[in-house]
Amino acid sequence: MPLDTSHLQAAIVDLDGTMVDTLGDFMVALTHMLDDLGLPHAERAFVERTIGKGSEHLLRSTLQHAAGEPPSQAMFEHAWQRYQQHYLAINGQHADVFPGVAEGLELLRAAGLRLACLTNKPLSFAQPLLAAKGLAGHFAFVFGGDSFERKKPDPLPLLKTCQALGTAPARTLMLGDSANDAQAARAAGCPVVLVTYGYNHGEPVQAVDADSFLDRLDQLALPRR
Incomplete structure (x- = not known):
């Protein structure tokens, strides 16, 4: 049954795996860091199923995978410094906007919805990526994984984003690609729609508790206002 969108006032949109395919960026930055x-x-398959829970989780998991044991704090801090440097140097160069995303964001705005981007990616990575891909102008707010005390799947980032948008969670749609997004939305009281082409930690996204699924962001049925 299609999601009733007539009551919506705003939408919160995830970044990696929902709007932009950033796996190539992750691979290049991690490879350079591991070389260092x-x-x-x-x-590639390991990275694809590991992304989505924030860069710190990705880095710790990758270091443990590569070294065969959990990294020391000193190793992690050195790796984090190198990773940030490499990622910012190539941010967006090996990433592509998914088909239908720009059109979908236009439809959301045409329906009168205020938009916020909420990602577990650090804000210093997210903002330049959105700008480089021509997506930044769609959003009233952009929040990263370091913008609040906790990250998705905790509901706090969604609740804080709703506060910034000035909308109730029940009237604020979460658009994402993973169980992280869905679990956060359910706990916050937001309706949630997931795209089928994202990452979702290597698991079938259709098994996640969500209100609807989309093959393209511009397939969301919205009333024009």
């Missing part, structure tokens, strides 16, 4: 530390490279 003299560690073996991570496989």
